[in-house]
Amino acid sequence: MNVAQTPAVPKSWNYKQLFAALVIAFILQSLFLPCLCSIGTAKVLFAYILDGLVLLRIGLAYIRHETGGGWKFYALLLYTSPLWIETVAYLVFGDT
Numbered sequence: 001m002n003v004a005q006t007p008a009v010p011k012s013w014n015y016k017q018l019f020a021a022l023v024i025a026f027i028l029q030s031l032f033l034p035c036l037c038s039i040g041t042a043k044v045l046f047a048y049i050l051d052g053l054v055l056l057r058i059g060l061a062y063i064r065h066e067t068g069g070g071w072k073f074y075a076l077l078l079y080t081s082p083l084w085i086e087t088v089a090y091l092v093f094g095d096t
Contacts, residue, residue, distance in 0.1 A: 010067035018058050018071055018078075025078035026051060032082045043089050047081060054078060 029047040034040045054074050061071070 012065065012067050013058075013061050013071035014075075015058065015062065015071075017075055021075040021078040022051060022055065022058075025081050028082045029085070033085060039089060039093050042093075043085055046088075047085055050081060050085075051078070 025047075029044065029051075033043045033047055054077065057074060058071075
């Protein structure tokens with residue numbers, strides 16, 4: 001009894017996880033990045049621009065019906081964004 005195996009269908013992106021990462025990143029960025037100075041304003045602006053670019057990328061992936069694990073990179077990028085935004089701000093602006 002031979003049963004022909006059908007090829008595995010690649011999974012589409014996990015949009016629920018990506019939108020959860022986007023919301024959690026927005027909350028973390030709003031809690032940890034702002035301060036009452038121009039550097040804090042620049043950090044928050046950079047974080048919001050990043051969120052917008054990732055949101056555009058998610059929309060493009062949805063339109064193109066992309067499959068695979070590429071969504072994991074964007075989820076990790078969003079979850080860790082307050083850490084590396086602080087690091088980049090320190091490297092660019094110095095210790096202020």
